[in-house]
Amino acid sequence: MNNINMISFKGRKWKLLLGILLWVMLVSAVMAEPEYLSPLTIALDEGSGKLYIAMETGKQVAVFCSQKEKIEKVISVPEEPSGIALAPDGNYLYITGGLSEGMVFVVGLKNFKVINAISVGHSPCGPVVSPDGKQLYICNRFRNKIVCIDLALGKKLYEVKVAREPVAAVLSRDGGTLFVANHLPAGSADGEYSAAVVSVIDTEQKKTVAAIRLPNGATSLEDICISPEGDYVYVTHILARYHLPTTQLERGWMNTNALSIIDGAGEKLINTVLLDDVDLGAGNPWGVVCSADGEYICVAQAGSHEISIINRKKLHDKLAQAEVGKKKDEYAPGSHDVSNTLSFLVDIRERVPLKGNSPRDLAIIGDKVYAAEYFSDSLGVVDISSEEDRQSRSISLGPNKNLSAARRGKMLFHDATICFQNWQSCASCHPDGRTDGLNWDLLNDGIGNPKNTKSLLFAHQTPPAMITGVRDCAETAVRAGMRYIQFMVRPEKDAAAIDEYLRAMKAVPSPYLVEGNLIASGQRGEKIFERGGCGACHSGHLFTDLKKYNVGTGKGPELNRKFDTPTLREVWRTAPYLYDGRAATIAEVVRKYNPDDKHGKTSNLTEQEIADLAEYVLSQ
Numbered sequence: 001m002n003n004i005n006m007i008s009f010k011g012r013k014w015k016l017l018l019g020i021l022l023w024v025m026l027v028s029a030v031m032a033e034p035e036y037l038s039p040l041t042i043a044l045d046e047g048s049g050k051l052y053i054a055m056e057t058g059k060q061v062a063v064f065c066s067q068k069e070k071i072e073k074v075i076s077v078p079e080e081p082s083g084i085a086l087a088p089d090g091n092y093l094y095i096t097g098g099l100s101e102g103m104v105f106v107v108g109l110k111n112f113k114v115i116n117a118i119s120v121g122h123s124p125c126g127p128v129v130s131p132d133g134k135q136l137y138i139c140n141r142f143r144n145k146i147v148c149i150d151l152a153l154g155k156k157l158y159e160v161k162v163a164r165e166p167v168a169a170v171l172s173r174d175g176g177t178l179f180v181a182n183h184l185p186a187g188s189a190d191g192e193y194s195a196a197v198v199s200v201i202d203t204e205q206k207k208t209v210a211a212i213r214l215p216n217g218a219t220s221l222e223d224i225c226i227s228p229e230g231d232y233v234y235v236t237h238i239l240a241r242y243h244l245p246t247t248q249l250e251r252g253w254m255n256t257n258a259l260s261i262i263d264g265a266g267e268k269l270i271n272t273v274l275l276d277d278v279d280l281g282a283g284n285p286w287g288v289v290c291s292a293d294g295e296y297i298c299v300a301q302a303g304s305h306e307i308s309i310i311n312r313k314k315l316h317d318k319l320a321q322a323e324v325g326k327k328k329d330e331y332a333p334g335s336h337d338v339s340n341t342l343s344f345l346v347d348i349r350e351r352v353p354l355k356g357n358s359p360r361d362l363a364i365i366g367d368k369v370y371a372a373e374y375f376s377d378s379l380g381v382v383d384i385s386s387e388e389d390r391q392s393r394s395i396s397l398g399p400n401k402n403l404s405a406a407r408r409g410k411m412l413f414h415d416a417t418i419c420f421q422n423w424q425s426c427a428s429c430h431p432d433g434r435t436d437g438l439n440w441d442l443l444n445d446g447i448g449n450p451k452n453t454k455s456l457l458f459a460h461q462t463p464p465a466m467i468t469g470v471r472d473c474a475e476t477a478v479r480a481g482m483r484y485i486q487f488m489v490r491p492e493k494d495a496a497a498i499d500e501y502l503r504a505m506k507a508v509p510s511p512y513l514v515e516g517n518l519i520a521s522g523q524r525g526e527k528i529f530e531r532g533g534c535g536a537c538h539s540g541h542l543f544t545d546l547k548k549y550n551v552g553t554g555k556g557p558e559l560n561r562k563f564d565t566p567t568l569r570e571v572w573r574t575a576p577y578l579y580d581g582r583a584a585t586i587a588e589v590v591r592k593y594n595p596d597d598k599h600g601k602t603s604n605l606t607e608q609e610i611a612d613l614a615e616y617v618l619s620q
Helices: 004-032 314-329 405-413 474-484 490-502 522-533 586-591 607-618
Strands: 039-045 052-054 060-063 068-077 083-087 092-097 104-107 112-117 124-129 135-140 145-150 155-161 166-171 176-183 197-202 207-213 225-228 232-240 255-263 268-272 283-290 296-301 307-311 349-352 359-365 368-373 378-385 393-394
Touching: 004 268, 039 083, 039 359, 039 522, 052 083, 092 124, 104 124, 104 232, 104 405, 124 166, 155 207, 155 268, 155 296, 176 232, 197 474, 207 268, 207 283, 207 378, 225 283, 225 296, 232 268, 232 283, 255 314, 268 314, 268 368, 283 368, 296 314, 307 359, 307 368, 307 378, 405 490, 474 490, 586 607
Parallel strands: 083 124, 283 359
Antiparallel strands: 039 052, 052 060, 060 068, 083 092, 092 104, 104 112, 124 135, 135 145, 145 155, 166 176, 176 197, 197 207, 225 232, 232 255, 255 268, 283 296, 296 307, 307 349, 359 368, 368 378, 378 393
């Protein structure tokens, strides 16, 4: 008995020691210096000259004094910050963060502490405060909604549906209109027009009142701002030439990089200008901001590591002249085809190379523009007053760290300078490693048969690669992409690093889940999924058997083609569906494009059963 008691005591002792060790490890992990900071977005207090810089992977906000050019304070937050806004009175910061359990963290700037956390739903970002400081508008990116928060009560007032993946927003000067940049095109991709839109919300009516159409191919909208007088709205995006086969890159053959100008009062597109030059792309435009005096528009070019400084008055004068030319002679070359003119900005804009890597958000204080340089953990600075010789410099926001293979791969994936003439990066067609929502005619399986862009999540775990499985594995596809899409030959170590980044990507929890669980409709759909034989091919934890099948969806040159079984993980994020993007929804795949039951036995399902099946699939 004594021996048994001694063994029991020793067991409890070891459990206690193990518990203490785990607690110490947890505390150390929380207190440990983050591996990388990743400055993403900036809130500006022009009166005090302070910049509040949200560091994504650092899980912190740096309080940067522009006069002293140093960090005065660091505010830790529980989640990776995705957006930041400053209250009009300068007393509070509002920081969005988190994915499935998204929050707004309210920071009091008297003591720099988090004083409240407001639950705001899945994937919050792009916070905007009303002029009176009473409401906060949040982009729920993956729920395709804008949420309005009552800041006094600390709770949701209402939400408004928008198009697809809202990532940034800006209010009119009176607070009555919210302009929302939707990241990706919505709907099917097999028609003549496919582009993201800017949603317009009437904040008094609490509803979307317009969707401003951008030029065909507009995708990857990243930022939006309003002019000082409130007349114009500016939005950055890629302008993809997806109707052309991917045979070359010269003169923006595949992707161009753009700034669209919107009439704020008229709620309509005025025109779109290209940020590229004839033989030099301006890859992946991101942040956009106007100087307080309205003289300049500044645009961050995240892929080419530059800032474009545009004379705003000359821009609008030139756009007005183009419109006059169009009215006089609609066939006059170059008079109105602004969105295809690579030289439009040549005499009214300067491109300033930055010392840091991947500028994201921008802020202007006086005559200086500041850029959050994501991969170099730094703050870029350019003096915009000196038009003759504008130079940049970079201020470190933390100690320099050696890049891991995955971090370096992510940097290269977003780097347009590894592409011929800087036109595009891997992220141009695969934002966040996922999809741009467009069809592209790649040459790996012939010409004249465009395919929808696939997400690269789990690509390395689910060979073969490409929709038709023409590449044996993702490693082969990465190297082929560098040769035939980037038109560059790179060292093997670059491709290997990109492999590591893609392998390290993690799935975002589905917004269709509630507290991580299927709702009742999804539970019913799970049974229909198995009953219909869907699980025979979409099997295992990645929902694929890694084989190719003819499921009757091929048409034209793809008739009777076998297609690779795609993973269903994160399928809620990869619309449109089927190889040519003809199905806007999963329900359409089942209802409209499976008449012969080759793609699962679904022809006898009721509308409710189709909805339940779609709910289950979209919950993965």
